[in-house]
Amino acid sequence: MDNPAVDDELWAEFHRVVNMTSRELEDWLRTRDAGPETEPLPDEAGPPTGHQVLGVLRKRRSDVDDRDADVMRKVVDRVLSERRDDLEPTAGEAHWRHRLMSIGHDPLKPA
Numbered sequence: 001m002d003n004p005a006v007d008d009e010l011w012a013e014f015h016r017v018v019n020m021t022s023r024e025l026e027d028w029l030r031t032r033d034a035g036p037e038t039e040p041l042p043d044e045a046g047p048p049t050g051h052q053v054l055g056v057l058r059k060r061r062s063d064v065d066d067r068d069a070d071v072m073r074k075v076v077d078r079v080l081s082e083r084r085d086d087l088e089p090t091a092g093e094a095h096w097r098h099r100l101m102s103i104g105h106d107p108l109k110p111a
Contacts, residue, residue, distance in 0.1 A: 003062050005069040011061055014072040017079040017087065018104035019111070022057040025050065025104050049075070053104040079105045087111045 020028065029050050052071040056064060064072075079100065083090065090107045097107050 003064055005066045006061060006064050006072065010069065010072055010076070013076050014056070016111075017076050017083075018053060018057065019087070019109045020101065020104045020106055022054055024106075025054050025057065025101075028101050029054070047102050050102045050104070057104070075103050075105075078103065083107060 018025075029047075049071065052068070053075055056068045056072060059068065079087075082096070082100065083105075089110055092107060100107055
């Protein structure tokens with residue numbers, strides 16, 4: 001049964017631009033927020049959108065709801081607005097890469 005919240009195009013495009021596995025993203029979110037003074041609880045590390053992406057990556061397509069679909073569209077639009085369409089590995093400033101990695105896209109990872 002198809003999920004009306006997510007069509008084939010959105011599902012494929014999301015999984016093309018989110019090139020980090022759920023494990024890689026989870027590890028990155030924890031690492032990103034780790035600091036000498038304080039470290040948040042592991043489940044709270046990283047930005048809210050990163051956690052939403054992580055939630056989508058852990059779901060089967062049939063379990064994705066309208067809120068997840070909105071997150072998927074937002075992430076696809078954001079990554080494509082900051083990257084070339086071919087998503088070839090591209091070096092850039094560290095803060096740019098880290099910002100994209102926080103939503104599941106590593107610009108240095110081969111397509």
